[in-house]
Amino acid sequence: MPTVSPVVPWSVxxxxxxxxxxxxxxxxxxxxxxxxxxxxxSASKLVLDLAGVTFMDSSxxxxxxxxxxxxxxxxxxxxxxxxSRPVVRLFEITGLTDLFVTHPC
Amino acid sequence: MTDTDVxxxxxxLEIRASADPAxxxxxxxxxxxxxxxxxxxxxxxxxxxxxxxxxxxxxxxHTQSPTLTVVVSRxxxxxxxxxxxVGDLGILDDVVLPDSSQPAGxxxxxxxxxxxxxxxxxxxxxxAIRCRxxxx
Numbered sequence: 317m318p319t320v321s322p323v324v325p326w327s328v329x330x331x332x333x334x335x336x337x338x339x340x341x342x343x344x345x346x347x348x349x350x351x352x353x354x355x356x357x358s359a360s361k362l363v364l365d366l367a368g369v370t371f372m373d374s375s376x377x378x379x380x381x382x383x384x385x386x387x388x389x390x391x392x393x394x395x396x397x398x399x400s401r402p403v404v405r406l407f408e409i410t411g412l413t414d415l416f417v418t419h420p421c
Numbered sequence: 422m423t424d425t426d427v428x429x430x431x432x433x434l435e436i437r438a439s440a441d442p443a444x445x446x447x448x449x450x451x452x453x454x455x456x457x458x459x460x461x462x463x464x465x466x467x468x469x470x471x472x473x474x475x476x477x478x479x480x481x482x483h484t485q486s487p488t489l490t491v492v493v494s495r496x497x498x499x500x501x502x503x504x505x506x507v508g509d510l511g512i513l514d515d516v517v518l519p520d521s522s523q524p525a526g527x528x529x530x531x532x533x534x535x536x537x538x539x540x541x542x543x544x545x546x547x548x549a550i551r552c553r554x555x556x557x
Contacts, residue, residue, distance in 0.1 A: 325446055341449075344478045345442035371449065373474045374527040382524040402467065409534045410527050411518065 326350070334359025334392065339368030342376030351379045359392050367398035372406055384415065432459050433494035440481045440489045449474055452493055459495045468535045468554070469493065469502060475528040476504035476550055484508030490549070498556055505549035507541055513550070 326340030328350055334357060342350060354362065362383060369376075380396065387393045396416045399407065407413045434455040438444040449470045456466040473491055480489040486506040494501045516533050519526040532539060536552040 341446055343442070343445045343474055344481060345445055371470065371474070373471055373478065374525070374531055375478060377527060378524040381521070385522055385524065402471075405467075406471075406531070409531055412521060415521055 328353055331365070332363075334361050335363040335365070337365045337368060339370075341371040342369055342379070343371065343373050344375040347375040347379050350376075351382065354379070354383060355386070357392065361395060362387070362392040363395045363397055365397045366403050367400055369400045369403050372403050374406075374410075376403075377406055377410065377412070380416070381412070433492060436491040438489055438491075440484070440486050442478070442481055444489075445474055445477060445481075448477055448489075448491060452491070455493055456500070461495075461500070465500070465554075465557075469500065472502055472532050472535050472552055473504065475532050476502070476552075479512075479528055479550075480504060480506060480508075483512075486547075492549075495556070500554040500556065502536075502552040502554075503542070503544065503549040505544055505547050507548040507550055510541055510548060513539060513541060 326338070326342060326346040329337045329339075331337050336354065338350065340346070354364075364380070366372075380394065383391070383394045394416065396403075404413075407416070432455075434451060436448055436451055438448055452473050453466045453470050456469050457463070461469070473493070477489050477491060480486055484506055485508070488506075490503075490505045492501075492503040512529070516529045518530045532552065536554050539550055539552040541548055542551045
């Protein structure tokens with residue numbers, strides 16, 4: 317199970333085929349590496365468990381919106397599982413709550 | 422990074438850091454510590470962290486400034502946040518929520534949703550975005 321970027325305060329761990337637990341802070345520092353890691357996956361469905369995300373700003377939002385768009389154009393379908401409070405808050409502020417298939421904490 | 426008492430405020434935090442994404446986590450951590458130490462609750466601290474992160478990211482990604490400066494202060498009435506430098510002085514003229522299919526462009530909209538007002542102010546020889554949140 318690969319863990320990406322152990323130095324900075326975030327991680328993404330593959331817990332099953334196409335299933336990832338994302339933890340820590342998703343911002344302009346971590347988002348590019350997270351996007352690159354997830355875009356390299358070949359599964360037909362991408363499940364992101366965001367229960368461990370302690371902070372996310374619009375840079376992180378860009379990652380999930382882009383993944384959703386990829387899913388709409390032939391890429392893996394995106395499922396958000398257990399979004400943490402900071403993630404839910406950001407979805408609410410930006411009116412994106414209904415955009416994602418989510419399973420709450 | 423320093424804690425100071427300035428301008429009649431009850432307390433202020435001034436942070437100067439490189440305009441580098443790697444600095445964002447540390448900047449937010451300092452903001453959280455200051456807000457909670459100055460009487461803000463967990464939710465307010467989270468909001469101010471988000472505001473500062475968005476504005477600092479704007480400095481990093483959309484200006485040529487090699488440094489970013491963040492000042493957070495509390496008066497009896499308000500929490501004030503100033504982040505500089507500002508690249509485009511018209512940056513607040515047309516803050517709209519992008520279409521849901523657009524991956525980027527939500528940062529200033531998020532800030533606007535969390536604060537009571539935001540303006541561009543001249544600070545020394547540069548400009549900052551100043552945000553105000555009324556003390557609950």
